Amino acid sequence: MDIPYTVTARQDTGLYNAKIGIWLFLASEVMLFGALFSSYILLRVSAPENFWPHGWLNVPIGTANTLVLITSSITTVMAWASCKMNQFGKFKFYHACTILLAMTFVGIKSYEYRDKFKHYEIRTHDEVALTDGTIVRGMIEDKTKDTVSVKPSTGKPGEYQPAVTYKLDKVANVTNGKIVDGHVIEKNKDQVKLEGRYVEGREELYDLKAHKTHEHKEISIPWTQIQKIDNYGPWHNTYLAIYFTLTGLHALHVIGGALVIGFLWGPGSKLWKTDPERFTNRVEISGLFWHFVDLVWIFLFPVLYLL
Amino acid sequence: MSDEHHPDHFSHHVRRYLFVFYALLFGTLITVGASYIPFGHRAMNIGVALVIASGKAFLVAGYFMHLISERKMIYGVLAFTAFFFVGLMFLIIWSYTDFPPHTVVH
Numbered sequence: 001m002d003i004p005y006t007v008t009a010r011q012d013t014g015l016y017n018a019k020i021g022i023w024l025f026l027a028s029e030v031m032l033f034g035a036l037f038s039s040y041i042l043l044r045v046s047a048p049e050n051f052w053p054h055g056w057l058n059v060p061i062g063t064a065n066t067l068v069l070i071t072s073s074i075t076t077v078m079a080w081a082s083c084k085m086n087q088f089g090k091f092k093f094y095h096a097c098t099i100l101l102a103m104t105f106v107g108i109k110s111y112e113y114r115d116k117f118k119h120y121e122i123r124t125h126d127e128v129a130l131t132d133g134t135i136v137r138g139m140i141e142d143k144t145k146d147t148v149s150v151k152p153s154t155g156k157p158g159e160y161q162p163a164v165t166y167k168l169d170k171v172a173n174v175t176n177g178k179i180v181d182g183h184v185i186e187k188n189k190d191q192v193k194l195e196g197r198y199v200e201g202r203e204e205l206y207d208l209k210a211h212k213t214h215e216h217k218e219i220s221i222p223w224t225q226i227q228k229i230d231n232y233g234p235w236h237n238t239y240l241a242i243y244f245t246l247t248g249l250h251a252l253h254v255i256g257g258a259l260v261i262g263f264l265w266g267p268g269s270k271l272w273k274t275d276p277e278r279f280t281n282r283v284e285i286s287g288l289f290w291h292f293v294d295l296v297w298i299f300l301f302p303v304l305y306l307l
Numbered sequence: 308m309s310d311e312h313h314p315d316h317f318s319h320h321v322r323r324y325l326f327v328f329y330a331l332l333f334g335t336l337i338t339v340g341a342s343y344i345p346f347g348h349r350a351m352n353i354g355v356a357l358v359i360a361s362g363k364a365f366l367v368a369g370y371f372m373h374l375i376s377e378r379k380m381i382y383g384v385l386a387f388t389a390f391f392f393v394g395l396m397f398l399i400i401w402s403y404t405d406f407p408p409h410t411v412v413h
């Protein structure tokens with residue numbers, strides 16, 4: 001049985017069926033991304049002062065990727081227009097460009113993801129120096145005016161022995177752990193080597209837009225001195241969680257759209273010979289999806305990269 | 308969208324697509340540039356960026372997706388979408404100060 005209304009318009013809707021189908025689908029997509037956008041807003045406005053990162057993403061790279069996606073939108077519309085003008089060769093050319101641009105976009109995005117996964121925040125142990133010369137490294141649990149309680153480290157990050165309480169007259173010095181932020185170059189069984197810097201406070205770590213200039217140097221930290229080690233994956237904080245969710249879902253759409261366009265460019269293009277109008281409509285439908293993906297990025301780029 | 312097949316008619320469309328493309332490129336550069344201008348308050352920068360983004364979205368939806376001249380049925384679908392989308396955004400505003408009893412707010 002033939003699928004009805006692939007070329008001719010239905011009388012009641014005035015459209016061929018796939019057109020109404022894709023718009024209904026895009027309506028559901030608006031709600032999907034809308035829900036995530038509203039989550040973004042809620043997370044952002046609820047974040048405590050100085051806890052929402054600024055300048056964590058590379059703006060030139062993000063801008064380049066935006067331009068790549070916009071260019072892929074024009075090649076998509078030109079591919080459809082070429083079909084309309086009966087220029088199949090041009091269609092092939094424009095959609096080859098679209099596919100290459102889609103691959104470029106995903107490639108650049110993967111590079112950005114990889115950069116985040118290699119970026120670590122490390123907190124070293126708090127230190128309690130006793131008057132007899134011993135240094136206890138671990139996590140300070142409690143501090144009163146006469147005592148300090150510390151959970152000594154077992155030597156592995158995140159693992160501690162039961163807390164020990166020292167009277168302050170036996171304590172020479174108490175130092176809080178330092179925060180080291182940077183890209184890991186090497187991890188071996190003894191230490192973590194990274195290209196990074198010591199960070200003074202939260203604000204310096206979170207607002208990179210205001211604290212642009214900082215020198216990076218090679219820092220090696222033995223595992224025994226590490227209290228907490230965490231890379232910039234989606235688990236790092238709410239900003240990265242929503243960043244990975246939004247851009248990840250968007251990238252899946254780019255990949256899905258590129259697969260469909262790839263099919264129409266390759267094996268699917270046989271239809272041009274037998275039913276050019278139906279083929280042109282397929283190109284239009286996939287194009288509508290592609291423009292929607294571009295449209296989502298138009299909003300994602302400023303809210304995640306710039307603001 | 309008007310389904311004209313005549314190539315001459317289409318070259319007119321193509322010129323328009325190229326114009327939209329240049330406008331989108333320009334819009335992107337303006338967005339990046341504006342984010343570096345201190346407008347006094349961050350909210351102002353967010354507002355400016357969203358206004359530019361909405362302009363770009365209008366160009367993509369209006370011209371590349373042909374919404375400028377579509378059939379009524381599609382406007383109907385989109386009217387529903389817009390209504391529910393706005394509702395979704397308002398839900399978070401309404402819920403923002405609505406905590407369960409005994410919630411400790413820091």
